[in-house]
Amino acid sequence: MTIPDVRAHDAFAATNPLPPGALPPNALPPAPAAPASTPPRGAGGFDPETARRDVPVLHRTVNGRPLVWLDNGATTQKPRQVIEALGTYYSAANSNIHRGAHTMAREATETYEAGRAAVARFLGAESPDSIVFTRGTTEAINLVAQTWGRTNIGPGDEILVPRLEHHSNIVPWQQLAKEKRARLVPVPLLADGSVDQAAFADLLSFRTQLVAVSQASNVLGTVPPVKEMAALAHRYGAKVLVDGAQAVAHFPVDVRDLGADFYVFSGHKLFGPTGIGALYGRPELLEAMPPWQGGGNMIDQVDFTGSTYAPVPHRFEAGTGHISGVAGLLAAIDWLTGFDREAVAAYEHELLAYAERALAEVPGLEILGSAPGKIAVLTFTLAGLDPADIARLLDRDGIAVRAGHHCAQPSLRHYGLETAARASLALYNTPQDVDRLATSLLRMREDIA
Template identity: 55%
Template sequence: MNTNNFSMDGLPDVALLEKLANQFFSSLQPGSEASPLYEAVSPAPDPLLHQGSVSDVTQAPTSLPDPHFANNGGVPSSVAGSGISPSALSRQPASADPSFEQELQRALKGIPHSSYSAQLPFQGLSYYFLPEQQSAITGAIPQSLDINRVRADFPILQEHVNGRRLIWLDNAATTQKPRSVIERISQFYEHENSNIHRAAHELAARATDAYEAAREKVRRFLNAASTNEIVFVRGATEAINLVAKSWGEQFLQPGDEIILSHLEHHANIVPWQQLAQQKGLQIKVIPVDEDGQLILSAYQQLLSNKTKLVSFTQVSNALGTVTPVRQIVELAHQAGAKVLVDGAQAVSHMRADVQWLDCDWYVFSGHKVFGPTGIGVLYGKEALLNETQPWQGGGNMIKDVTFEHTQYQLAPGRFEAGTGNIADAVGLGAAIDYVDHIGIDAIQQYEHYLLVYATQLLKEVPGLRLIGTAPDKTSVLSFVLKDFTTEQVGAALNQEGIAVRAGHHCAQPILRRFGVESTVRPSLAFYNSCADIDALAESLLRLRRSRI
């Protein structure tokens, strides 16, 4: 097979994806549980997993007109820029929308190639999505993508659960790891393992180079201005706590106000509550509407000269709502407040450009973007980091110590006390390499249409209520099913080899806003296919029929 027919910025076989979508939309009868599609569905061989190519994907310009959210391929624009969501489509059955197939074709063909990936400094790592390619990736980006090879890059997707092929739809909790990440970590421990900085021996130099190279990859991934703005932490939770315990304790005063949103994960609520109780601060909350999108007019009314911090999520882990980050940041800055953006649920689905967003801090976890657990990133504007006192003391973060006085390093060193998670930082760098070779814009567009496909199928399941239908949404399909607890649904899906989350998702306030204590939450990644969604829908229909 010609390796020039593959591209990590292309998409799965367009013709087959169109055929599947068209088959579904033309055959589905409203309210019917026995349409031809459902009869044909099986968790067995995945019809998307075959060799195919997209020969007419064109080379993208070197820069996007909008560096954060590009409206490519004819996807309708929206306030947050993620493309119009399934809830904004006609509420009629999917078969009533004949333009879906044509829109899908235009969008898939219009996805740009990554200009960044060609610039990455590879050092002999193997990438298994390229057949018979075991050396450094160089030269022009290939022209198509075979999703079968992409899925083969993830060893765990070959796993079987209860006799069925694993269908991993728990990506909002954690993503699976490509073989290149697994092997990069192994390579580190086999050939580079050492503590970093200062030592004179060869392994220390190798480990330091690998660690700092990973920091540079994160910088480029976020489009930060400098590697001095990239701090390695355990994850988004630790990053938020770092800001609260350092900047918050140093600069916030009694009577100051913090604004959060109703969409927040507990990790972006509890640290601020603790700080508020400690320092006499007030927390205000941006409400959401019935679709689960933030009410910006209410947010504007919350802002005042007492507002010192706005901290909110870019994508809701419970609903999938995409928030209008840049607008929120601009309004906060006009009020004189600093802004922290929780990007944990966003970075694997859409482009994150911290300079364009102009946020003061941005946080994410490596395990949510196909990297290892126990590693994450705090981005902070360099001047802001350097004026903030560190929250932990110890080795590595000091410039000079006497028993009377300590002088701290500048950022990022001042926030990386002790021996960090060196190997997993290197693994995170490998995960970013992998994502960038596929192309984040390609991922965003593909997942958008997969979400459309999944939403239309789930809406046909009797008694199923989707929780979260914001016009801007990505990759999350929270629902409740009449007559079943979420635990019962999750257990039934597990028997079919389908992994979903069932619970409150550490986001109890937003679920209670919609009158529920828990939901079933399938969540998507680029290695999922229409066949995965078909298996989910068929399993839910069988469960539904069991109570009729």
């Protein structure tokens, strides 16, 4: 199967104008002016328009306004290369994998395993065999909990988890700890939303079997010093699982340099399809782990007297996998790595600073989390308005943000909150998107003043 060219930006832009009825930004009704500030200029040569041209949904309208997609923390939008890869798979190469001798089975298998190799390169893994495909971050964490965890966690053992974690990196460990009579130990946060490193060091002991930490917080944007935390945990013999769901779209990742024993992420947070993700595990750990689910594809021999299992990584991929999802994930990785990742990270950092300055001019608005080096996430409250109302009113202006607890209630409770609004940025967002957000929020403040 041939994956579409991931660098043909210009031809698509020329033949895909805005949909009928789309309004230019200057067609918005008059509103209080957003604060003047110098916008980012494509740091390191990166121009967000080269990414925007590839993403069809960014050119639609919502409620008669051009869409501003600021809900990237929940899911990213998909470039046409990903959409075409899915269509190409189903229209030209739809087949099950690994078990067929015919041409289409070979083509589908080649695409699936090319996706595994692409993920390994993307993460800096030792080999493709250290990559297991899952439905996403949540399933990957549960896989580790139910295989490595059940084998290695026992009574009195401790699992350290910072308070900034997504529920997916709390609940599976909570369930495991209850089953095994172990302890789930929360690591506190500092006022700026960073992980309290002194407390982390004090909590580590030879009872610690696992540290589970996100590389970037979905609510506070915090980027913990994972490499240093992993090195310290390893001194006590603990293993380290890193939740990379929010990190992989924002900056390059090298799992071996980080010292991660396990690393997990979701494709849909990486401009790929939903329902596909990956687990990286150090080869010696994967080899020692028992299967989680039983069925086809993960076996060697089956008899009613017993069964033997396929080698790693296939023993962890029972049943028919999300083959089209892997094709889409492969296209997403090719698309993203076609840009200068360091230049993209620099641009997003500048765009975040621009957004923080703009929102600072909105009376009564408070941003949660100010840890140095945070990713482009702006979780905020606005005095006098419920977060759900903020999201609804922004949607009226064609601006998509998220409101609620963001599946990270301990993070919000650190600030005495149960809910908040969140605008999360990606490489295809622009200063004009930020201006639209600031203008709409200023209008809200005037309406309730």
